[in-house]
Amino acid sequence: MTSSSEENALPGEIIVRLDVMLAxxxxxxxxxxxxxxxxxxxxxxxxxxxxxxxxxxTLIRLCDALSCTPGDLLEYVGNEAEEGR
Incomplete structure (x- = not known):
């Protein structure tokens, strides 16, 4: 049996790269x-x-201000542990 927190766990995470784009x-x-x-x-x-x-x-305004795309600001990183199941 899995706990409710495990059932609601996301398969990966989103990394915000705003600091990189600002630099x-x-x-x-x-x-x-x-x-x-x-x-x-x-x-x-x-x-x-x-x-x-x-x-x-907000994402649109950031992209406009930094002349970038949402993919430049956000990165998806999958969970390797989940992929190995």
């Missing part, structure tokens, strides 16, 4: 936050991956 574009988080109408605190939480989700309109 590649030579942009400061503070400036991008102001440009897209987001608080620095919320952008910092997103950058650190400590959020449960991101709105599509």
């Amino acid at each position: 590649l574009r030579k942009r400061r988080a503070k400036d991008v936050a102001a440009e897209i109408g987001m608080t620095e605190a919320n952008l910092s939480l997103l950058k650190s991956g400590k959020v449960k989700g991101v709105r599509f309109d």
Whole structure:
């Protein structure tokens, strides 16, 4: 029998690469936050991956500000343990 937490476990994780894009574009988080109408605190939480989700309109504004695609900001990493079953 599996526990409910195991049943709800996701097969992998999403890695937020916002810090990488900021560095590649030579942009400061503070400036991008102001440009897209987001608080620095919320952008910092997103950058650190400590959020449960991101709105599509926020993702669109980030992509526009950084001239990138969602795939440049988010990366899916599968769980090798799950794949081996």
